[in-house]
Amino acid sequence: MNKALHVAIIMDGNGRWAESKKQKRVKGHEQGAKAVREITKFCATHKDIERLTLYAFSTENWKRPRLEVEFLMKLLEKYLKNELEVYIKNNIRFEPIGDIRAFSASLQKLIKEVKQKTAHCDGLVQSLALNYGSHDEILRAVNKLRHEKKDITNEMLSNALDCKHQVDIMIRTGGDQRISNFLLWQLSYAELFFTDTLWPDFHEDELTDILNEFGKRERRFGGLN
Numbered sequence: 001m002n003k004a005l006h007v008a009i010i011m012d013g014n015g016r017w018a019e020s021k022k023q024k025r026v027k028g029h030e031q032g033a034k035a036v037r038e039i040t041k042f043c044a045t046h047k048d049i050e051r052l053t054l055y056a057f058s059t060e061n062w063k064r065p066r067l068e069v070e071f072l073m074k075l076l077e078k079y080l081k082n083e084l085e086v087y088i089k090n091n092i093r094f095e096p097i098g099d100i101r102a103f104s105a106s107l108q109k110l111i112k113e114v115k116q117k118t119a120h121c122d123g124l125v126q127s128l129a130l131n132y133g134s135h136d137e138i139l140r141a142v143n144k145l146r147h148e149k150k151d152i153t154n155e156m157l158s159n160a161l162d163c164k165h166q167v168d169i170m171i172r173t174g175g176d177q178r179i180s181n182f183l184l185w186q187l188s189y190a191e192l193f194f195t196d197t198l199w200p201d202f203h204e205d206e207l208t209d210i211l212n213e214f215g216k217r218e219r220r221f222g223g224l225n
């Protein structure tokens, strides 16, 4: 198996998890944050995984009720404050993607601080996609490159994106089978896995099964084997 896998996850189903337990939707997000920690720590110890990119807040999530958005912002702040120690202890580098300029000044400061304080870590790279949308990412990259005199190459565009790394394994929890504006450029040859498990119930044993299944798939990248 490739020793440097990039795993990306669309963490869906927090709301339904809470509703199934007759709890408020936000309780599902709280439990979802715990699953983020568990899966991140597992990936940090896994010999084959180099990068883990998690869809935490999309450019479209602002359409949710104001109170839910506010809760998610507070949860993110709490998570990052607590997590700094966990990142450093587990040698995890935090590299957010997305346009964080839409967040409050204090949250932007915290995101930059955690990034900077973990910059020396050379184990797993955990990327949280924050105010992230693939169209927005590609447009920002194209705008960065628009004054180039020469034709834009694949490499130039890749390097101008927030996430410069192709994905090997894309997992979506929560039962839906769509990509929802996540890493469209980077998913070109990713192996896709969809599970009905709701994100708060997604644990390392299921990720291990997916990694085993991935190991059996034949990747041809458009060529012949």
Ligand code: FPP
Pocket (backbone or CB within 6 Å): 011, 012, 013, 014, 015, 016, 017, 029, 030, 032, 033, 036, 055, 056, 057, 061, 075, 076, 079, 128, 174, 199
């Ligand atoms: C989808 O569940 C999940 C999100 C909107 C974003 C993911 C957020 C978390 C995992 C929690 C916070 C994360 C961090 C890093 C602090 P949904 O609400 O769409 O679920 P539903 O489809 O059941 O309604």
